Amino acid sequence: MSSLLKITDLHVSVDEKPILKGVSLEIRQGEIHALMGPNGSGKSTLAYTLVGHPKYEVTGGTIEVDGALLNDLDPCQRARLGLFLAFQYPVTIPGVKVADFLRHAVTNVRNPARKEGEGLIPMRDFRKELKDRMDELGMDIEFARRYLNEGFSGGEKKRMEILQLAMLQPKFAILDETDSGLDSDAVRVVSEGLRKLAGPQMGALIITHHERLLEYNVPQFTHVMLAGKIVETGDASLAHELHNHGYATIRLRHPAEAAEEQERQKVAVAGAAN
Amino acid sequence: MLTAISSRTVAYDAETFESFLATRQEPAWVTDQRRQAFEVYRELLATELDPEEWKRVDTRAFRPEKFAIGTASQSAASFGTLLADRAEFGGIVSHVDGVCSVSKLDPDLASQGVLFGNLSDLLRDHGEILRPHLLTRGVKSDTDRFSAWHAAFWTGGTVLYVPRNVEIAKPLYSLIGLAAEGAADFSHTLVILEEGAQATLLEETSSASATASGMHIGAVELLQGSRSNLQYVQLQNWNNKVWHFAHQAGRVEADASLRWSVAGLGARLAHIHQDVYLDGKGATAQVNGVTFATDKQLISYYTQQTHNAPNTQSDLLYKDVVRDHARCVWRGMIKVAKDAQKTDGYQRNDSLLLSETCRVDAIPGLEIEADDVRCTHGATCGRVDEEQLFYCMCRGLTRSEAMHIIVEGFFQRVYDRIPVEIVRETLGQAVERKLGIGGE
Numbered sequence: 191m192s193s194l195l196k197i198t199d200l201h202v203s204v205d206e207k208p209i210l211k212g213v214s215l216e217i218r219q220g221e222i223h224a225l226m227g228p229n230g231s232g233k234s235t236l237a238y239t240l241v242g243h244p245k246y247e248v249t250g251g252t253i254e255v256d257g258a259l260l261n262d263l264d265p266c267q268r269a270r271l272g273l274f275l276a277f278q279y280p281v282t283i284p285g286v287k288v289a290d291f292l293r294h295a296v297t298n299v300r301n302p303a304r305k306e307g308e309g310l311i312p313m314r315d316f317r318k319e320l321k322d323r324m325d326e327l328g329m330d331i332e333f334a335r336r337y338l339n340e341g342f343s344g345g346e347k348k349r350m351e352i353l354q355l356a357m358l359q360p361k362f363a364i365l366d367e368t369d370s371g372l373d374s375d376a377v378r379v380v381s382e383g384l385r386k387l388a389g390p391q392m393g394a395l396i397i398t399h400h401e402r403l404l405e406y407n408v409p410q411f412t413h414v415m416l417a418g419k420i421v422e423t424g425d426a427s428l429a430h431e432l433h434n435h436g437y438a439t440i441r442l443r444h445p446a447e448a449a450e451e452q453e454r455q456k457v458a459v460a461g462a463a464n
Numbered sequence: 465m466l467t468a469i470s471s472r473t474v475a476y477d478a479e480t481f482e483s484f485l486a487t488r489q490e491p492a493w494v495t496d497q498r499r500q501a502f503e504v505y506r507e508l509l510a511t512e513l514d515p516e517e518w519k520r521v522d523t524r525a526f527r528p529e530k531f532a533i534g535t536a537s538q539s540a541a542s543f544g545t546l547l548a549d550r551a552e553f554g555g556i557v558s559h560v561d562g563v564c565s566v567s568k569l570d571p572d573l574a575s576q577g578v579l580f581g582n583l584s585d586l587l588r589d590h591g592e593i594l595r596p597h598l599l600t601r602g603v604k605s606d607t608d609r610f611s612a613w614h615a616a617f618w619t620g621g622t623v624l625y626v627p628r629n630v631e632i633a634k635p636l637y638s639l640i641g642l643a644a645e646g647a648a649d650f651s652h653t654l655v656i657l658e659e660g661a662q663a664t665l666l667e668e669t670s671s672a673s674a675t676a677s678g679m680h681i682g683a684v685e686l687l688q689g690s691r692s693n694l695q696y697v698q699l700q701n702w703n704n705k706v707w708h709f710a711h712q713a714g715r716v717e718a719d720a721s722l723r724w725s726v727a728g729l730g731a732r733l734a735h736i737h738q739d740v741y742l743d744g745k746g747a748t749a750q751v752n753g754v755t756f757a758t759d760k761q762l763i764s765y766y767t768q769q770t771h772n773a774p775n776t777q778s779d780l781l782y783k784d785v786v787r788d789h790a791r792c793v794w795r796g797m798i799k800v801a802k803d804a805q806k807t808d809g810y811q812r813n814d815s816l817l818l819s820e821t822c823r824v825d826a827i828p829g830l831e832i833e834a835d836d837v838r839c840t841h842g843a844t845c846g847r848v849d850e851e852q853l854f855y856c857m858c859r860g861l862t863r864s865e866a867m868h869i870i871v872e873g874f875f876q877r878v879y880d881r882i883p884v885e886i887v888r889e890t891l892g893q894a895v896e897r898k899l900g901i902g903g904e
Contacts, residue, residue, distance in 0.1 A: 241858050244850075265857035266866075274858075281855035285876030286869055291859070294869065298860035306865045337873070354859065 192219035193256050193272070195240075195362045195393060201250035202232075202239045209235045211418040212251070219361055220390040222407050224429045225397045227415030228437050230454065233397045234278065236415075237366045240395075241275040242268050255361070269295075270302035272361030276351040276368045282339040288350070289320060289334040292357050299358050323356040327383045345376035352383040363387075364395045369403045381406035401433040414440055417450040474532045474648075476505075476613065484533065484617060488584070491591050497598075501605040501615030508609040517608075517766045520793045520825050521735050526707055531648035531679035533619060534561035541643035541672040546701060546894055548668075550886045554634035555580040560641040560672075562619035562649050573632060579625035580636055583652055586623045593625055597656050602685030602713035607737070610709045614650055614681045621652035621682075626661035628689075635664040635695075635884065642671050642678035642706060653684040657692035657720075664695040664884060671703035671730070678705065680731075684712035688720045690744055695723045697887050701894060702730035704759060710736045718744025718773070725752040725882050728763045728784075729894055735764040742769070742776035742804075752878045753782035754891055756898050757790035757822075764793035769811065771804040771837075780811040783878050785871050785895075787818040793825045798841065802833040809839040816874050817847050818867070868899045 195217040202210035210232050217223055225233050239246040240253060242265040253260040255271050263271070283291065296319075297310045310316075321331055329349060339347050348368050355363055365384070369377045377400065385406045388394055396403060404426065412428040413420045416437070421444045422428065432440070441448035474480060481502050485495060541560055548556075555569035557580060564582035579586055579593070587594055599605055605615030622638035640651045655665060671678065680702070688694055694714075702708060708731040716722045728734055740749045749769065757763045769778040784792040798809040815824040828841035848870050856866030875895060879888045 243854055264863070265854060266860055266862050269858055269860040277855065277858075281849075281851050283852055283856065283870060283873055285873030291856075291869065294861055294865065295859035298862075298865075302860075306862060306868070337876070358859065 192390070193361045193393070194218050195273075196254045197240070197251070198254070199251040200236070200239065200248065200253065202235055203247050203249050204235065204245060208249070209418055210239065213418070213420055215413065215420065217362060217393040217395060219393045221411065222388060222394045222396065222409045224404055224409035224412040225395055225415065226399070226412060226429060226432050228451070230458070231415040231451070232418040233415055234366055237275055237364045237395075237397060240364055241265050241273055266298070269358075270299055274355055274358055274360035274363045276348075276355055276363065276365040278366040278368075278370065280339050280347040280351055284337055284340055286338050287335055288338050289317075291338050292320065292354065295354070296357050299360075320357065323353060326386060327353055327356065328379060329353060344371045345373070345379075348372060348376065348380050349383070352380055352387070356383070356387050360392065362393045362395070364397070365403075366397045367399065369398055369400050374402070377402045401429065404429050416440060416444055416447040417454065419447060421447055474529050476528060476617065481616060490584075490587065493591075493595060494587060498616050501599075501612050504606045505609060505612035505616050508606070508612050511609070513608060517737070517795065521733070521762065521764045523733065526733070528679065530677070531646055533617065533650065534563060534644060534647050541641065543639065543641050543670040543672055545639060545668055545670050546699060546890045547637060547666050547886065548639065550890065552634060553637040554632055555636045556639075557581055557622045557637075558639040558641065559620055559622070559649070559651055560643050561647040562651065564620050570634070576630050577627040578630060578632065579623060581623060582620050583618070583623045583654060584620045590625070594623065594654065594656075597685065597687050598654060599683075599685070602687055602715055603683045603711045607711060610681055611683065611711045614652070614683045614711065617681070618650045618652040618683070621654065622665075622667065624655045624663060624665055626657045626663050628658040629660040631662040632664070635666050635886075638665060638667040640667065640669045640680070640682075642676065642680070642702065643673070645676045647676070647678050649678065649680045649682065651680070651682050653682070655686045655694065655696060657688045657694050659689035660691045661689065662693040666697045666699075666884070666887060668699045668701060669708075669730070670701050671706060674703045676703070676705060678702065678707070680706060680708045680710065682708070682710040684710065686714035686722060686724070688714070688716045688722060690718040690720055692717070692720045694721075695884065697725045697882070697884070699727045699890065699894070700730055700734060701727075704730065704732050704761060706731045708734035708736075712736060713739040713741070714749065715741045715743055716747040716749055719746040720744065721747070722749040723752075723883075724749065725878075725887065726754070727891055727894070728753070728755040728757070728765075729898060731761065731763065733762045733764075736766070738765060738767045740769050740778060742771045742778060743773055745773045746775050747773065748777040749779070750881060751778070751780040752881050753780075753784070754875055754878050754895075755782065755784035755792055756895055757784065757792050758787045758898060759790060760788070761790045762793070763790075765795070767794070767796045767811070768799060769797070769809055770799040770801075771807040771809060772801045774803060774805045774807070776804060777808040778810065781878055781881065782813045783815075783875055784813070784824065785816045785818060785874060786822040786824055789819075789821045791823045794843075795827045795829070796841065797829045797831060798839050800832040800834045800837050800839065805834050805836045807834060807837040807839065809837065811841045813843045814874070815843075815845040816871065817845065818871070868896075871895070871899065
């Protein structure tokens with residue numbers, strides 16, 4: 191039976207400021223969902239909240255995987271339940287080699303009961319697996335010996351996120367603008383990489399402004415966020431329409447949320463000016 | 465079972481000194497040197513310690529009279545050493561409570577004129593070789609009360625002498641152990657590399673038990689002829705009941721290179737005065753430091769890189785991690801003499817604080833008299849970054865595992881500068897142990 195990630199009426203605040211105002215979404219293993227929306231609509235907030243960033247406070251609603259409530263779990267527990275976030279801005283961990291980091295990560299995710307200090311997956315098996323995945327993604331094995339994201343270019347960092355996705359084989363992957371800030375070659379590499387990984391075992395929530403990622407990974411569902419809510423859900427053609435025509439028609443169809451968005455931007459501008 | 469040294473208190477006074485001398489059968493020049501040092505010690509004991517070096521090091525709880533110089537060999541004591549048995553060494557010298565218990569050297573090296581053994585013994589047989597070097601130009605007895613105290617009472621220690629152009633490929637190993645309750649250790653490490661010689665010495669300090677208190681009033685002298693190449697590692701890994709005061713000096717002649725790595729993991733309080741002198745044109749020194757202080761430990765360094773000749777290079781990187789109520793002090797100085805033009809000097813200290821109650825003082829400094837030099841220094845200090853923790857946790861690492869991997873990564877930069885694999889491994893494992901992960 192395929193797993194289900196179920197988000198119900200999720201309300202989230204950051205620094206006591208409400209950002210998400212009742213988001214509901216169901217993602218099954220094997221499905222690809224696109225999440226679109228103008229800047230500031232709450233896409234990244236949803237992504238961070240799903241994996242448990244402590245700054246994002248859930249003030250209402252639930253996040254469940256197969257009926258198990260995630261709200262009070264820390265990011266490590268959620269990762270071990272099969273959630274994965276490909277970061278928009280991957281973090282550098284100085285002095286920690288990619289291979290060492292991933293060996294810990296992979297062991298923990300595959301053996302969720304593991305405690306610190308307990309055995310890691312055998313080095314030989316791990317190395318082979320890592321090399322195979324890196325080959326598939328066209329990555330030089332030398333990267334495994336480098337320090338995680340240290341001195342990496344933007345494209346290298348994003349590819350490293352995809353490599354981690356490939357190694358961790360999550361049930362649910364959230365990709366937060368994995369295609370942003372990349373040149374078209376890099377976007378193609380990342381898009382192809384994701385296509386190879388997507389399959390019946392992985393549900394994906396792809397947050398993107400661009401279309402390329404979705405060309406390679408055609409979504410069954412496209413959701414549009416505006417002012418902290420999902421205002422429309424459609425199929426791949428909705429993503430296509432938004433890409434070609436922007437969010438003007440969305441705002442016309444949802445005047446209340448559009449007004450709220452405008453209000454928020456005013457506050458943000460005033461805040462920035464102060 | 466460890467033998468306890470009697471609980472009487474020991475004043476390091478004239479009477480103690482005379483009876484100490486009576487136990488030593490030493491050449492007259494050694495006795496004279498000790499007597500002079502003892503006089504200096506008496507004077508300096510009445511003199512205030514240099515506040516610039518000592519004001520952040522609280523020694524009020526230090527009771528020297530509780531620690532006595534041992535005479536009986538504790539060779540039966542076993543040590544949880546980190547380095548021993550890890551590699552094939554060209555020679556091994558061990559001291560326990562100041563008494564030499566093991567002294568071995570590869571006969572092939574001995575036949576090339578290499579000396580490696582206990583200072584007390586080698587002084588008798590090879591005094592003419594050691595005399596110009598012992599406590600004359602590296603560590604000076606009159607620097608402060610600790611150097612004078614050491615110079616008067618040193619008990620032994622590891623000597624390495626490598627003749628001209630002899631290159632030793634295998635590392636040599638030296639253990640300084642403390643075993644008996646209340647034991648004092650006055651080990652003196654003396655390394656002499658003649659012109660063009662090459663060697664690696666790995667030295668480790670260790671306690672036989674976790675509870676025996678002890679004292680180390682030590683000195684290290686690394687004296688390098690021109691074109692020589694020395695790698696010296698000292699891993700200080702006492703238990704948390706040991707008071708550690710040491711003067712350590714390296715002197716590097718023309719085109720010679722010194723790579724000196726220190727690790728400070730143990731001791732209740734450790735203060736190390738570390739001097740590197742670039743004496744000859746083209747001399748280079750790389751100084752690496754790894755410090756991890758926990759509980760109520762205080763680990764303090766006073767480092768000086770002194771450039772006395774042109775075209776010399778020094779590069780110091782100290783990294784410390786501090787946790788609980790521990791404290792770490794680093795006071796660094798680069799000195800450049802007037803004619804040491806084209807000096808390239810660098811010093812850097814990075815600190816990572818793991819608790820709200822720990823503290824780090826890092827004070828870099830420059831004193832430059834030449835006008836054509838490049839000297840840079842820096843210090844950073846911070847806590848573990850929450851975004852790094854979050855990122856690691858998102859990949860299935862627990863918070864504490866993430867913290868540990870970040871700490872190990874923090875030290876990695878120093879490990880990267882240490883070319884001996886067993887040292888890198890050992891340091892990594894010692895840090896893991898202190899973090900409370902991994903097995904025994």
